[in-house]
Amino acid sequence: MATQKKTKKPVSHALFWTLIKETPGYKDAYKDVIKEGLVNQYSGGKTCSLSEMYRKYPAEYSNMLEAMKGSTEQRQARYEESRDKAAKRVIAAICAWLDKVGYTFETRSDKIRYVLSMACRAANCSNFNAIPESKLMAIYNLYCNKNSVNIDNPATDYVISKN
Template sequence: MAITKKQTKKRAPSHALFWTLLKETPGYDPQYKDVIKEGLVYEHSGGRTTSLSEMYTKYPREYSLMIEAMKGTPEQRKNRYEDSADLARKRVIAAICQWVDKLGYTFESQEAKVRYVIGIACRAANCGNFNAIPESRLSAIYNLYCKRNSVDINGNLELDFPVLPN
């Protein structure tokens, strides 16, 4: 029996971020999206190409700079991404609070509970500042605690039986 290498088919990138940012550019018209795309690619590639895929493969530095330029100024970036990061932080706090409630912990105030929960999130992210946790990590922590919340910790008397020593 001959050993063969598993062949993997390389997919072309979708450029989803490019198309999303293109829709947010001032003066965008869906009828002229290809013309706008070609103009942006031509401008940022230094006149070398009008193909987005070609720019991605042959000129990756220029492609990255074009994406960063399309994201806008630091103020525009902050306004665009701050809402989603804030929502992710609130979701993490809510999921961990639900888990803490499920375990039966009690606190002297709601603020103490939130401080405790933020500490759990920081330990889970291995980060000292809750607001510095990246959004991707917040999403992972949220999913972890949603999974923990979905597990029943009470048990079922009909199905549970003591394990006897051998």
């Protein structure tokens, strides 16, 4: 019986690269130098390799990422900004779908109120502002897919049988 060799997927350091771009004085041309400096600093001079630090010194790696995230206020501002953008995208996608389907409203505020209630139902949540960003992205993708479907000649309108 032959044994299968398991190949490990390389670790993605996406969070590290996202956070490093937010460091003061970051320039794309010097990203490797900045990376080596940070890794060397937080590993205590043990290594300059990000992958090696991840494998051999996981505690130092975690401490480095936490330090790069910034203070509580900076983290909160970053979260609020991305969540706000996701919420606006959801509202726009649902509004586009309502326009496509042909719904009409007396005022713009009525339409927005209806859109917010639809998003809340989709997220199974009673407050739009309490919907987490991950759910907002899922709702956005759902309505983008609905908007991309052509409703002019739906396949369900064809007569299958005369009986």
